[in-house]
Amino acid sequence: MNPFSAISAVVSSGLKAQSYRLQLVSENLANADTHGYRRKLVSFDKARDAASGADVVKVSRVMLDPAKGEEIFDPSHPLANENGYVVMSNVNMLTEIADAREATRSYEAGLQIFRQAREMYAGLIDILRR
Amino acid sequence: MKLEAFQAAQSYGLAKTALKGDLASPVAGQEAKNPAFDALHALAGAIEKGEKTSVAYMTGGADPHSLVEAMAQAEMAIETAVTVRDKVVEAYQELLRMPV
Numbered sequence: 001m002n003p004f005s006a007i008s009a010v011v012s013s014g015l016k017a018q019s020y021r022l023q024l025v026s027e028n029l030a031n032a033d034t035h036g037y038r039r040k041l042v043s044f045d046k047a048r049d050a051a052s053g054a055d056v057v058k059v060s061r062v063m064l065d066p067a068k069g070e071e072i073f074d075p076s077h078p079l080a081n082e083n084g085y086v087v088m089s090n091v092n093m094l095t096e097i098a099d100a101r102e103a104t105r106s107y108e109a110g111l112q113i114f115r116q117a118r119e120m121y122a123g124l125i126d127i128l129r130r
Numbered sequence: 131m132k133l134e135a136f137q138a139a140q141s142y143g144l145a146k147t148a149l150k151g152d153l154a155s156p157v158a159g160q161e162a163k164n165p166a167f168d169a170l171h172a173l174a175g176a177i178e179k180g181e182k183t184s185v186a187y188m189t190g191g192a193d194p195h196s197l198v199e200a201m202a203q204a205e206m207a208i209e210t211a212v213t214v215r216d217k218v219v220e221a222y223q224e225l226l227r228m229p230v
Contacts, residue, residue: 008203122209128217
């Protein structure tokens with residue numbers, strides 16, 4: 001099997017996984033002020049690509065962070081419990097931004113690998129040409 | 131050395147039927163034996179996949195990553211095929227230029 005086509009399959013799966021991760025980060029950030037919202041966590045798993053026989057990455061499952069959200073004292077709030085506390089989301093902005101940064105870096109690494117593989121292949125074809 | 135110029139011309143004509151996958155044609159058996167047709171089929175498959183994925187992308191059925199992957203594969207296959215074809219034609223022209 002041509003390793004270059006395997007590379008494009010693997011890189012494509014990596015880019016897909018990282019962009020999905022960024023999607024979850026944006027969902028978490030958008031819901032940062034939603035009461036009772038639990039941030040979503042993603043875990044990846046390897047999968048065998050039948051066409052190229054390479055190990056690609058896939059999203060195995062999306063979990064909800066079990067951590068408890070911050071409780072804020074606000075008796076006038078319609079969602080307040082009998083003690084007057086409202087449960088906020090358990091989203092931590094700093095963690096989400098760091099996660100987004102990490103997803104972007106991984107995405108860029110994938111693009112770079114793709115670019116490099118293309119250059120290598122172009123070089124190989126060039127030898128045949130002359 | 132056996133120069134099979136006629137076979138080369140014939141194979142070129144066969145390319146059309148090979149791409150159609152027309153097994154009912156009288157040259158079907160011949161076509162199955164020739165490894166060049168495997169390469170041709172692979173090339174046609176890569177191009178077809180690129181076209182299908184781009185249509186799916188336009189209609190919202192595929193994500194951009196699959197599109198880029200399929201187009202890169204097609205580009206790679208075409209570039210290889212074109213280079214090999216150029217090389218073969220060049221070699222054949224070299225033979226034609228030979229003084230006899």
